[in-house]
Amino acid sequence: MRALVITRHGGPEVLQVREMADPQPGARQVLVRVRAAGLNFAEIMARQGLYLDAPKPPCVVGYEASGVVEQVGSEVTEFQIGDRVIAMIQFGSHAELIAAAVDEVLPMPANMSFEQAAALPVNYLTAYHMLHRVAHVRSGQRLLIHSAAGGVGIAVIQLCQAVGGVELFGTASAGKHAYLREIGLDHPIDYRTEDYVDAVRTLTNGQGVDIVLDPLGGKDWRKGYRLLRPAGHLCAYGFSNNTSGDGTRSLLRVLGQMAQVPLWNSISLMNENRAVSGVNMGHLWGEKAMLREELMALLGLFAAGKIAPKIDSTFPFDQAADAHRRIESRGSIGKVLLVP
Numbered sequence: 001m002r003a004l005v006i007t008r009h010g011g012p013e014v015l016q017v018r019e020m021a022d023p024q025p026g027a028r029q030v031l032v033r034v035r036a037a038g039l040n041f042a043e044i045m046a047r048q049g050l051y052l053d054a055p056k057p058p059c060v061v062g063y064e065a066s067g068v069v070e071q072v073g074s075e076v077t078e079f080q081i082g083d084r085v086i087a088m089i090q091f092g093s094h095a096e097l098i099a100a101a102v103d104e105v106l107p108m109p110a111n112m113s114f115e116q117a118a119a120l121p122v123n124y125l126t127a128y129h130m131l132h133r134v135a136h137v138r139s140g141q142r143l144l145i146h147s148a149a150g151g152v153g154i155a156v157i158q159l160c161q162a163v164g165g166v167e168l169f170g171t172a173s174a175g176k177h178a179y180l181r182e183i184g185l186d187h188p189i190d191y192r193t194e195d196y197v198d199a200v201r202t203l204t205n206g207q208g209v210d211i212v213l214d215p216l217g218g219k220d221w222r223k224g225y226r227l228l229r230p231a232g233h234l235c236a237y238g239f240s241n242n243t244s245g246d247g248t249r250s251l252l253r254v255l256g257q258m259a260q261v262p263l264w265n266s267i268s269l270m271n272e273n274r275a276v277s278g279v280n281m282g283h284l285w286g287e288k289a290m291l292r293e294e295l296m297a298l299l300g301l302f303a304a305g306k307i308a309p310k311i312d313s314t315f316p317f318d319q320a321a322d323a324h325r326r327i328e329s330r331g332s333i334g335k336v337l338l339v340p
């Protein structure tokens with residue numbers, strides 16, 4: 001099979017399509033021929049050498065894919081050859097074939113495209129988990145989401161629309177604001193030209209928001225915390241600030257960002273009536289039942305027409321460097337996909 005390999009840490013040019021041995025499914029695994037695979041910010045960081053969970057290069061990364069079952073293991077009764085499936089695996093989905101355990105695979109709804117199926121797992125699970133299991137979003141609340149036009153950001157907006165009555169604030173580059181308004185973001189803020197803290201304070205008459213979802217990290221976690229109303233909740237779920245625009249790793253930048261990470265103590269949290277939580281879906285891999293329950297809820301919302309992944313662009317494996325550049329250039333709106 002062909003697979004997309006990160007040959008070493010560096011810019012997009014380190015990506016290579018290589019011929020590799022086909023994976024052999026174990027007794028409780030299925031072999032899936034990949035039709036589309038999601039590209040996530042984590043994989044950009046993995047290529048740059050900034051994602052500690054990633055395997056050492058040369059490696060094949062990728063957490064999610066959609067495709068067709070080509071072979072089933074000797075003890076598999078849940079799936080048959082020819083089934084269209086969504087798969088979540090811990091690395092390796094950027095390949096023509098993947099072997100996935102039966103509890104890492106779900107049947108695809110009949111009216112879902114392969115592109116939509118590959119765009120759903122990581123972005124929507126992260127958004128759903130933060131909103132419903134961690135921050136318990138409710139109607140009447142105000143919520144701030146950063147990178148609002150990214151895969152997770154759009155999922156958050158759609159899921160809040162499904163709740164109804166959530167006033168949404170979001171940061172994004174100015175060119176993305178029209179689309180964001182269209183899908184229900186009440187207050188798009190161009191963080192490049194204005195301080196989002198000032199903007200949120202002005203828009204809320206100084207009150208701030210109930211929930212901040214922050215994938216930026218470093219000093220932004222501190223800023224988000226200060227924007228919380230009493231009983232407010234900051235959820236930290238990423239560290240985009242560690243990446244630089246030129247596609248390579250800058251240790252100086254990483255150290256500068258790390259130095260600005262706020263350290264909270266329980267006494268100040270108590271006295272300020274605020275909560276801080278963290279979400280890393282990659283570290284929830286052992287919680288199969290929890291993740292499955294959340295994925296099933298998402299498929300229910302898809303069936304009800306409440307959510308629909310927005311595809312930004314689709315790149316063949318041999319143009320994967322352009323797919324990575326698409327995300328790094330901050331131009332994408334929604335999901336960037338890879339197709340074998």
Ligand SMILES: NC(=O)c1ccc[n+]([C@@H]2O[C@H](COP(=O)([O-])OP(=O)(O)OC[C@H]3O[C@@H](n4cnc5c(N)ncnc54)[C@H](OP(=O)(O)O)[C@@H]3O)[C@@H](O)[C@H]2O)c1
Pocket residue numbers: 040041042122123126146147148149150151152153171172173176215216237238239240241242243244279280281282327328329330331332334335
């Ligand atoms: N904890 C978890 O389990 C988990 C799961 C999924 C994603 N995440 C994190 O959530 C964040 C967003 O993920 P996503 O999949 O939604 O990303 P995405 O779709 O690739 O979003 C990319 C957008 O993020 C914004 N951005 C902000 N800082 C950036 C930077 N330093 N470099 C490039 N773009 C930057 C840019 O938009 P604007 O400039 O327009 O804002 C860019 O277009 C990432 O930090 C990712 O690691 C965490």
